[in-house]
Amino acid sequence: MDEGNQLNHRTDRDDGALAAELTAALGSGQVRSAGLERALYSRDSSTMEAEPSLVVLPRDAEEVATAVRITTGHGRPFVARGSGTGLAGGAVPLDGAVVIATSRMNRLLDVDVTGRLAWVEPGILNLDLSHQVAGYGLHFAPDPSSQQVCSLGGNVANNSGGPHCLAYGVTSAHILAMEVVLPDGSTVMLGGTTAEPSGYDLRGLFVGSEGTLGIATRVAVRLTPNPPVVRTLLLDFDDTDDGAATVSGIIAAGLVPAALEMMDRRAVEVVEAFAHAGYPTDAEAVLLVEVDGLGPGVEAAVETIGAVARRNSVRTVRVAADEAERQALWRGRKNAFGAVARLEPDYYLHDTVVPRSALTRVLRRVYEIADHHGLKVINVFHAGDGNLHPILSYDSRIPGMTEKVHQAGREIVEASLDAGGVLSGEHGIGLEKRDYMGLMFSADDLAEQDRVRSVFDPRRLSNPDKVIPGGSRCSDAGWAAGAAAGEGAWV
Amino acid sequence: MGLRPHPPELKEFAERVGTQGPVGVAGSRTHFELGGALREGTPLVTAPVGVVAHDPAEMTVRVRAGTPVSVLEEHLRAGGQMVPLDPECPTSTVGGVLAVGRSGIRRLGYGHLRDLVLEITYVNSAGRLIRAGGPTVKNVSGFDLCRLLVGSLGTLGFIAEVVLRCHPLPEVSRWYVSGEDPEDLLAGLYRPAAILWDGAVSSVLLEGLAADVDDQERRFDLSPAESAPEIPRRGRQSVRASQVADLQGEFLAEVGVGVVHRSVYTDPPPTDAPALHRAVKERMDPSGRLNPGREVVV
Ligand SMILES: Cc1cc2nc3c(=O)[nH]c(=O)nc-3n(C[C@H](O)[C@H](O)[C@H](O)COP(=O)(O)OP(=O)(O)OC[C@H]3O[C@@H](n4cnc5c(N)ncnc54)[C@H](O)[C@@H]3O)c2cc1C
Numbered sequence: 123m124d125e126g127n128q129l130n131h132r133t134d135r136d137d138g139a140l141a142a143e144l145t146a147a148l149g150s151g152q153v154r155s156a157g158l159e160r161a162l163y164s165r166d167s168s169t170m171e172a173e174p175s176l177v178v179l180p181r182d183a184e185e186v187a188t189a190v191r192i193t194t195g196h197g198r199p200f201v202a203r204g205s206g207t208g209l210a211g212g213a214v215p216l217d218g219a220v221v222i223a224t225s226r227m228n229r230l231l232d233v234d235v236t237g238r239l240a241w242v243e244p245g246i247l248n249l250d251l252s253h254q255v256a257g258y259g260l261h262f263a264p265d266p267s268s269q270q271v272c273s274l275g276g277n278v279a280n281n282s283g284g285p286h287c288l289a290y291g292v293t294s295a296h297i298l299a300m301e302v303v304l305p306d307g308s309t310v311m312l313g314g315t316t317a318e319p320s321g322y323d324l325r326g327l328f329v330g331s332e333g334t335l336g337i338a339t340r341v342a343v344r345l346t347p348n349p350p351v352v353r354t355l356l357l358d359f360d361d362t363d364d365g366a367a368t369v370s371g372i373i374a375a376g377l378v379p380a381a382l383e384m385m386d387r388r389a390v391e392v393v394e395a396f397a398h399a400g401y402p403t404d405a406e407a408v409l410l411v412e413v414d415g416l417g418p419g420v421e422a423a424v425e426t427i428g429a430v431a432r433r434n435s436v437r438t439v440r441v442a443a444d445e446a447e448r449q450a451l452w453r454g455r456k457n458a459f460g461a462v463a464r465l466e467p468d469y470y471l472h473d474t475v476v477p478r479s480a481l482t483r484v485l486r487r488v489y490e491i492a493d494h495h496g497l498k499v500i501n502v503f504h505a506g507d508g509n510l511h512p513i514l515s516y517d518s519r520i521p522g523m524t525e526k527v528h529q530a531g532r533e534i535v536e537a538s539l540d541a542g543g544v545l546s547g548e549h550g551i552g553l554e555k556r557d558y559m560g561l562m563f564s565a566d567d568l569a570e571q572d573r574v575r576s577v578f579d580p581r582r583l584s585n586p587d588k589v590i591p592g593g594s595r596c597s598d599a600g601w602a603a604g605a606a607a608g609e610g611a612w613v
Numbered sequence: 614m615g616l617r618p619h620p621p622e623l624k625e626f627a628e629r630v631g632t633q634g635p636v637g638v639a640g641s642r643t644h645f646e647l648g649g650a651l652r653e654g655t656p657l658v659t660a661p662v663g664v665v666a667h668d669p670a671e672m673t674v675r676v677r678a679g680t681p682v683s684v685l686e687e688h689l690r691a692g693g694q695m696v697p698l699d700p701e702c703p704t705s706t707v708g709g710v711l712a713v714g715r716s717g718i719r720r721l722g723y724g725h726l727r728d729l730v731l732e733i734t735y736v737n738s739a740g741r742l743i744r745a746g747g748p749t750v751k752n753v754s755g756f757d758l759c760r761l762l763v764g765s766l767g768t769l770g771f772i773a774e775v776v777l778r779c780h781p782l783p784e785v786s787r788w789y790v791s792g793e794d795p796e797d798l799l800a801g802l803y804r805p806a807a808i809l810w811d812g813a814v815s816s817v818l819l820e821g822l823a824a825d826v827d828d829q830e831r832r833f834d835l836s837p838a839e840s841a842p843e844i845p846r847r848g849r850q851s852v853r854a855s856q857v858a859d860l861q862g863e864f865l866a867e868v869g870v871g872v873v874h875r876s877v878y879t880d881p882p883p884t885d886a887p888a889l890h891r892a893v894k895e896r897m898d899p900s901g902r903l904n905p906g907r908e909v910v911v
Binding site for chain 2: 283
């Protein structure tokens with residue numbers, strides 16, 4: 123091993139001894155310390171980065187346990203990493219943490235077709251899982267737009283959502299159990315595959331804990347039968363307000379579509395140029411609506427949606443005639459971020475939720491905020507559950523630009539909370555929104571969250587300094603807002 | 614901006630819980646002995662009552678934990694919606710049903726009851742009001758303490774108020790019986806609300822649009838039933854959904870779910886990693902003052 127690469131910016135740390143012990147236990151192929159590799163694992167899909175001291179690529183659960191035990195035995199932190207598509211800096215290793223990446227643990231272990239469940243390793247990619255169980259007429263329902271590349275472990279850690287979570291529920295509703303390596307290197311089973319495992323719902327607590335409670339090494343997922351009939355509609359409007367009113371109208375009509383997505387004019391232009399999905403580029407707003415179920419119900423729903431849209435001055439109602447057309451319509455939506463990436467060198471994707479009734483108001487506010495800062499904003503989002511995703515595209519090489527983007531981001535968060543919304547609908551808190559937690563939770567609330575976390579990780583070595591802002595530890599001590607990010611990180 | 618302040622009714626509840634000494638919380642006492650009797654002489658409090666706000670357009674309802682489920686149901690029905698909590702006894706309180714954490718018999722169709730919970734405000738062992746989750750239908754802000762509270766039998770905190778996700782009231786809701794193999798019914802029927810199998814006959818609950826339900830009735834040759842089947846309530850066993858076919862004795866099993874209702878008591882399954890579960894209790898309630906005597910970990 124190259125001694126030079128083991129040097130690190132913090133001098134009170136002995137990466138060499140840690141690397142040597144990890145390598146002795148796991149083999150050199152599993153432990154990486156070269157500068158290039160450390161750089162590779164220093165960021166996720168957010169704008170934050172910090173270099174890890176080492177990268178471990180375990181092949182199975184036992185190797186994860188060994189890596190964790192040795193790392194924390196040295197008093198050093200670790201960070202679980204799936205595919206690094208997280209947008210909140212969750213997988214960014216603060217404090218020279220050891221990155222433990224699950225990418226090699228990507229097997230489907232077992233399928234129980236009657237019980238509609240499967241055991242998987244955490245590194246399996248979301249869409250690969252659905253493809254591998256497709257032969258049984260089943261799929262994994264949560265479908266983040268990143269599903270071709272994001273890992274199931276990342277989905278669990280972030281409690282990820284996706285277009286079809288409107289009707290089917292987010293990741294938590296689809297996770298039955300997981301085997302977890304705790305920060306002390308021990309292994310526990312949380313939840314279970316029987317109907318009502320006894321004890322507290324630690325499974326539910328682990329889902330969405332963003333890697334701060336330990337590393338999931340095996341996960342039991344619920345599989346969902348493929349719907350018999352699916353219809354996908356594209357509705358376009360001259361006015362964004364009409365689009366938003368249609369969203370509310372559909373829900374008010376007692377329908378819960380499988381998906382209900384919205385794109386604004388700029389988004390449509392950008393997506394169409396990239397994906398050629400046949401979206402009308404002169405519309406102010408486009409809705410992509412999917413309904414599924416049995417034939418009669420689906421046809422009735424298509425009728426109702428058309429009627430609601432016509433009441434709200436829809437220009438055209440296009441119902442995908444076949445599977446190819448349906449796939450084309452979705453291709454546009456699911457590639458929206460790829461399309462945006464071509465606009466400017468950088469983009470910042472936000473994620474807040476507002477009540478559906480506040481969609482128009484908050485959207486307008488988002489445009490105002492972007493205009494005020496001279497930023498380009500496009501909106502592609504899960505309208506059915508009020509989950510906004512304003513995307514600011516910019517060039518970070520222009521001095522002052524990044525600061526503007528962050529200021530605009532904060533204002534968007536504040537506008538969402540003002541409207542009765544929440545900090546994040548699916549991307550999580552991570553590092554990005556950690557210091558905003560005090561906008562939504564009291565000092566007591568945060569201390570309680572930290573208390574629960576400390577049961578699993580008393581030394582705070584599992585993904586340290588994420589989710590809960592510094593200063594939340596002691597319930598009665600005041601909470602210091604805006605605590606600095608961990609060393610070596612920039613936000 | 615700023616945090617939403619806690620309403621006075623919740624603050625008063627927190628005061629009643631207090632900061633020290635044993636204290637228990639009672640709903641309508643339909644499952645009061647579950648997890649063991651409270652230590653004798655434990656003073657009792659009850660949670661605030663009332664539906665605070667039903668917002669049909671958001672499909673959410675904010676309700677105080679002491680509200681009887683029947684009252685909540687009636688309130689929601691007026692707005693064309695429901696929350697499928699489905700307790701055995703309609704007088705059960707919302708907080709009680711969540712603290713017990715057992716889904717009703719429509720779990721197959723509507724999912725586990727814990728997934729209906731969007732936000733919980735509860736009083737912790739230090740007598741402080743804690744809010745977790747958020748009021749919108751989608752939210753991943755912070756640790757999911759809501760899930761932790763559901764099924765905790767009031768041993769981690771006393772639920773004061775919740776925001777729940779609503780569903781549209783189905784146009785029709787019909788029970789059928791069928792002699793078909795229950796696994797075939799499960800595989801063939803589209804999103805049935807419930808399939809209950811007693812080893813010979815399946816009772817099927819279909820909900821939704823009349824046209825859909827009619828269509829399924831015809832295709833699967835289902836016979837309309839007079840009423841819902843009688844559910845044995847003394848024993849409740851938890852198996853994997855795929856084990857239902859192998860059940861022995863007298864039972865009524867939730868096909869596709871794995872909850873088995875029996876007329877004789879059955880022991881709950883042992884808890885995996887019990888020490889970790891106990892550590893959660895010890896950390897959140899160090900003096901063991903909340904519902905003393907009640908045990909969640911088996
Ligand atoms: C273009 C694009 C589109 C996206 N669309 C969506 C969307 O529609 N919906 C949505 O919800 N998200 C979306 N995301 C965000 C992201 O894809 C999800 O959060 C995803 O679940 C992250 O998975 P990952 O494997 O990349 O996790 P990573 O980024 O590697 O890690 C995310 C977090 O999970 C933790 N973690 C990873 N594996 C484990 C494990 N085994 N045990 C414990 N903790 C673990 C990490 O420590 C980190 O905190 C999108 C991202 C991009 C780039």
